[in-house]
Amino acid sequence: MDWHYTTKPFLPHPDTLSFFYNYNNNPYPGVEVQQATLLETGEGSIPSMHNGSKEKKKRLTSNQLEILERSFQEETKLDPEKKMKLSRELGLQPRKIAVWFQNRRTRWKTKQLEHLYDALKHQYDVISNEKQKLQEEVMKLKALLSKEQGFGKQRLGGYPEISGVETVESTSEGLRGSNKGKSNIEQVADEGFCSFSVEDYNTVSVPFCQWSAVPY
DNA sequence: CCTCTAACCTATTCACTTG
DNA sequence: CAAGTGAATAGGTTAGAGG
Numbered sequence: 001m002d003w004h005y006t007t008k009p010f011l012p013h014p015d016t017l018s019f020f021y022n023y024n025n026n027p028y029p030g031v032e033v034q035q036a037t038l039l040e041t042g043e044g045s046i047p048s049m050h051n052g053s054k055e056k057k058k059r060l061t062s063n064q065l066e067i068l069e070r071s072f073q074e075e076t077k078l079d080p081e082k083k084m085k086l087s088r089e090l091g092l093q094p095r096k097i098a099v100w101f102q103n104r105r106t107r108w109k110t111k112q113l114e115h116l117y118d119a120l121k122h123q124y125d126v127i128s129n130e131k132q133k134l135q136e137e138v139m140k141l142k143a144l145l146s147k148e149q150g151f152g153k154q155r156l157g158g159y160p161e162i163s164g165v166e167t168v169e170s171t172s173e174g175l176r177g178s179n180k181g182k183s184n185i186e187q188v189a190d191e192g193f194c195s196f197s198v199e200d201y202n203t204v205s206v207p208f209c210q211w212s213a214v215p216y
Numbered sequence: 217c218c219t220c221t222a223a224c225c226t227a228t229t230c231a232c233t234t235g
Numbered sequence: 236c237a238a239g240t241g242a243a244t245a246g247g248t249t250a251g252a253g254g
Contacts, residue, residue: 057231057242077224098223099243106226107241219254229244235237 060100064090068097072104 060068067090071082078086078101087094 059232059241096242100241102224103242105224217254220252222251223249225246225248227245227247229242231240231242233238233240235239 060092064092068100068104072101072108076101076105076108 068086071086075082078098083094083097086092086097090097
């Protein structure tokens with residue numbers, strides 16, 4: 001799987017960014033940080049301890065979530081500048097911002113897969129119904145033909161026998177043959193329902209589909 | 217070419233919330 | 236209190252920089 005997307009690769013700057021993954025280094029001494037104990041302990045990436053017990057997880061406030069969400073809608077990836085800006089604005093560790101974005105991308109991808117499943121299922125149902133109708137139509141025509149054959153035999157000796165079901169099945173086979181080598185998703189994409197495949201999944205350049213660009 | 221670093225990912229854990 | 240949700244962690248991959 002390719003998860004490096006189409007955006008420019010990040011160019012790390014160790015001198016200025018090395019503290020991003022350090023829970024205990026507050027880059028903004030003046031900024032009030034939600035988890036005060038982060039500054040008091042020396043636990044690194046290990047969950048902070050307070051009085052010998054694990055620090056309680058805190059949910060982000062609705063205001064923090066609103067701002068993070070808005071930022072995510074603009075861009076699902078988090079560049080260092082935006083991370084620092086959000087960190088300042090929300091009073092959260094940059095690491096927390098990064099984790100939130102990562103988890104949010106995961107939720108987004110899950111939703112996209114759900115939508116993709118729904119789209120494919122809908123497409124299947126439509127095609128299935130269409131096939132059913134065609135089969136019924138062929139059976140009617142076949143009955144009609146048999147009737148006429150009765151007359152024909154009496155007059156000219158009749159028409160060659162045609163199986164309606166076989167005709168539909170063989171037509172379906174023919175269609176399947178033209179899609180040889182293509183995945184089901186690619187076939188659906190060919191039919192204009194959705195213009196991307198799972199392999200093409202890209203969290204940045206959102207493919208055109210029937211759902212919104214950044215669903216939740 | 218190898219190592220280091222920092223980004224990303226998926227899978228999982230665990231604390232908190234909710235019905 | 237079990238199930239659901241979301242924050243956090245673990246461990247892996249990738250790419251760029253530098254020796």
